[in-house]
Amino acid sequence: MSESNGSEGRRFPAPQELAASANVGPDVYERAEADRLAFWEEAARRLTWTQDWDQVLDWSNPPFAKWFVGGKLNVAYNCLDRHVEAGHGDQVAYHWEGEPGDTRTLTYAQLTEEVCKAANALIELGVQAGDRVAIYMPMIPETIVAMLACARIGAVHMVVFGGFSADALASRITDAGAVVVVTADGGYRRGAPSALKPAVDDALTRTEGVRNVLVVKRTEQDVEWTEGRDLWWHDVVDRQSPQHTAESFDAEHPLYIMYTSGTTAKPKGILHTSGGYLTQVAYTHWATFDLKPDSDVYWTAADVGWVTGHSYIVYGPLANRATSVVYEGTPETPHRGRWFELIEKYRVSILYTAPTVIRTFMKWGEDIPAGFDLTSLRVLGSVGEPINPEAWLWYHQNIGGGRCPVVDTWWQTETGAHMITPLPGVTDLKPGSAQTPFPGISAKVVDDEGNELGDDSTGLLVLTAPWPSMLRTIWGDDDRYVDTYWSRFGKEVYFAGDGAKKDADGDVWLLGRVDDVMNVSGHRISTTEVESSLVAHPAVAEAAVVGASDPTTGQGIVAFVILRGSAQDSGEDLVQQLRTHVSKDIGPIAKPRQIMVVQELPKTRSGKIMRRLLRDVAENRELGDVTTLTDDSVMNLIKEKLPASSSSEG
Ligand code: WT7
Secondary structure: OOOOOHHHOOOEOOOHHHHHOOOOOOHHHHHHHHOHHHHHHHHHOOOOOOEOOOEEEEEEEOOEEEEEEOOEEOHHHHHOHHHHHHHHOOOEEEEEEOOOOOEEEEEHHHHHHHHHHHHHHHHHOOOOOOOEEEEEOOOOHHHHHHHHHHHHHOOEEEEOOOOOOHHHHHHHHHHHOEEEEEEEOEEEEOOEEEEOHHHHHHHHOOOOOOOEEEEEOOOOOOOOOOOOOEEEHHHHOOOOOOOOOOOOEEOOOEEEEEEEOOOOOOOEEEEEEOHHHHHHHHHHHHHHOOOOOOOOEEEEOOOOOOHHHHHHHHHHHHHOOOEEEEEOOOOOOOOOOHHHHHHHHHOOOEEEEOHHHHHHHHHHOOHHHHOOOOOOOOEEEEEOOOOOHHHHHHHHHHHOOOOOOEEEEEOOOOOOOOOEOOOOOOOOEOOOOOEOEOOOOOEEEEOOOOOEOOOOEEEEEEEOOOOOOOOOEEOOOHHHHHHHHHOOOOOOOEEEEEEEEEOOOOOEEEEEEOOOEEEEOOEEEEHHHHHHHHHOOOOEEEEEEEEEEEOOOEEEEEEEEEEOHHHOOOHHHHHHHHHHHHHHHOOHHHOOOEEEEOOOOOEEOOOOEOHHHHHHHHOOOOOOOOOOEOOOHHHHHHHHHOOOOOOOOO
16 A cells, blocks of 8 residues: 655654754664664663662573563553652643543542552462463453553463454463453443353353453343352452562563464464563653653554554553543544544643555545644554555544654564554655664565575565563464464564555555455454355355455455355345354454355466465456466356355445
């Protein structure tokens, strides 16, 4: 989507006033270049450590990195207590807004107390440092409290997005070996309560090892109750002492696991640790958004169930003593101006969101943002997929009033924090490009053999030096960690899975995934995962899934299925059933946009499905090269089916 414009496009220089008082200036690149480790060491000094490190980086056993070796700290203390101790207890940490319009304000002092109580509650439930705690929650303050309570006692949290199914939850609980689940009766989405507890009950029939379920009351929906296992959050947490002394943990102590889709059906548990992770999320949050803790109101409009929420709703902002907005619901509820109303109400000055949302706002029209006072905004951010220049310009003009830099931040669940992004007080912005590796980050574009490419060329994105917030492994599977990320070009080169172009100025343009991973509304979904879900349905013999470009969601999921003999005539109803089946199996975000029933799938002589051709069909393009197909009449068969294809929208 971002191949247009290149270096000929318009430039937007950093606003003078912003540049003059920016947290970081142009010299930051030279400093980092001169001594990368000293640069990260200085970033780490922004945190409070109880014991100094002996070594900044241990890379003696690549790709297994250790950062700030020997250093000790407590992540929750860094996010909470130290700000209270420094006299900022009354500063608002979160302005929380529920979808129905109810609100809660939590100061740093109040949040610290809540986290201490929750930490004491987890200890009472027998949770120890290193134990895993699953969190399956709506966007309410207790979600953040639960995460920080885990961090405080050294337990490893594993947040599962509330939109995922019971199956997805069960497999993650099993893989992580969680002993406690924190959930809620439900949350509000699109104007109605949406239940969560039934999915937990269902998941726990299929997994062992969970001793307790801690349930927050949010929607007051009826819940099934398993005596002895289920406990109300308010019964257990509210009566705890608000005092808890944070213990220090090793810099490499595990902080959390976050599952993400890969190229096989089994999601990968990405493991992040403490010192390096907090160093880079805090530093990037401060530099990329030019965060000023005393005056900014910061809003990452994303779900805390994704890495964006972990790094830029919870850990980065709190480590920097930011005042943040958290919103529970969807942008169109109860009306399409809801986000703008929130920006006006809380005087939000920094907004961070995904291109898919911007394109949705574009569709709804510029009159909606024009109806609100958005003059408090000063920096805008984008994340999750390439932002097409048109959406960038619309965002800049209609939300940013033409005055706010838009920073397009490229990173991944695996990288933990920003890796390629402009800096708002430094960079001349090019709409649609993530532009520059962050200071201290070595990102390169290489060809298939791993040779570095010069300017004006297209290839694969790699990271050629370790970084503090990098994933440390895939939970329980070191081999898969090495295979997935560090085998294509050797053990010291991280293969990101994205295509990238360097323009004539050396600026980086991201071109989307090069593997079988789709990006739907900024969420990663594996084609294989959707295919396995489809073939698990009794009516389906074979399935192939591709991501077809979609004007709003970036990519849309298009499935081609071959039915089993007995199901041949089931038609439209069956297609609907299959879409619902995938949605229930994986989660609504994985629901195919379109399912086409076909007689055969195009395969190479070695039996590999030619997704490229299916993508051509799904995007209504002329077919590309079919010479490696076993039987090119297959494609004609598929194309013939198209006008009368069993497809559906919505
Ligand atoms: C994949 C990572 C980073 C948090 C949200 C997604 C794509 C992400 C950008 C961007 C172009 C982007 C990449 C990447 N991506 N940000 N600014 N420009 N592409 O995290 O689920 O781990 O997905 O999202 O393809 O590999 P994720």
